[in-house]
Amino acid sequence: MNEQSVLVNGCRYFVRTAGTGPALLLLHGFTGSSRTWEPLMQALSGAFRMVAVDLLGHGQTDAPADAARYSTSETVGDLVTLMQGLGHDRFGVVGYSMGGRIALSLTMMAPVHVTRLFLESASPGLRTDAERADRVARDEALAAYIESAGIEAFVDRWEQTPLFATQASLPEAVRARQRAIRLSQRPRGLANSLRGIGTGAQPSWWGRLDAISAPVLLLTGALDTKFCAIARDMAANIPSALHITVDGAGHTVHLEQPEAYIEQVRQFFQEVEV
Template structure:
């Protein structure tokens, strides 16, 4: 069932499938959409949503600060209230994993289980954050100058997505078109206000997070394997699932394994 929920003047689009417990909420990655996770169908009620500013042919969000993590968390809490949902199993991929971690840290009482796929807790030092803010600012300027088509062509050449080249032509086209249909200004403002440099550094907070966490990484994604190894060492209630023959986007490349991981979580 497709549903639209207006929060603070912005229309969020959701797809709700399944019934019963648990209730799953999925956060897609950068330049993704609710379609991103729809092949992932664990038992229970599943809510797939377009995060703020993402989705096909959207208008530009004029209040660009709305992309900041804590503002998005406030919106999503209101959205859950409107749906009369108190607690979810929250699943996020890449940018969505970063937002899911901010959500879990900010309102832990609303999360039964946190699943972070190819996520990070941010950058550890002010220097690294500043460098990343500058780099993301350049990317943001670039996307508005060259437009989505050129930006996506360059983006898809990143080493992070190399393993996706082994997917079928139809699957690669789906991913390409999902990225292509985004609003360039919203993409730019997401980078500026919720890029990895702009997100809060949550590394010092990991030791105090007591909600159960499952980390998922692809074995071919060496950068995020290293990051998640460190996260596993600091989180008190954690399991780490490393999926063979998968890169950064594990649920896209190995959906069956991700469904199995989710279904194995004890609710």
């Protein structure tokens, strides 16, 4: 596996690459990093060129002081420039949670570059102005808490979020690795990520999903009822979408049912050449 730091529009992005073949861009969730994808990269690098990115404010990528630098439009522009710089003008995209929202935004804003889209536990944003305003206020409160309390206190709180309750049954080594990734983050990076590209700050794509022409797979854990419902609604609005649920998993299918997750990624991207 190769690791490198790439300058993109004035910010340094940390990137891990492995394998040969059609390119797949891998986008982690909030508090994650490119390390999230190591099992997937190890399993599929024989068939694909895997590009895992530390998103802005996460991992070893820069964490700018200006929250506007984290915006959806800035992030999408960075990712397209990054992939083109690595020699990939067209590529498949895999995104989890926050990374799934970014992957969907990339597909909406720069569709010429995306061949196929694999979304795990993702959403198109919030439907109404009122919902978005409420979420922006809640994300700002959480961002301020991260900055004042520090990473360890935040991670302790974050791990108690009901969305992650199903992770309690994971093997201790898996939970420890996930916690280590979270603890490696920086307060400013996480706080400004919430402010710049949180669910309330991003555009809502609900009214434009029918414009997507690329094949889309929506993957959710059967125990994650909230995101199963979101995925059903998305599948009803995206002409080329398929929604698959995985038994015995909640929000983090890639952690809770890794073998099933890897097989879904493999099958989806091997259906046609990407």
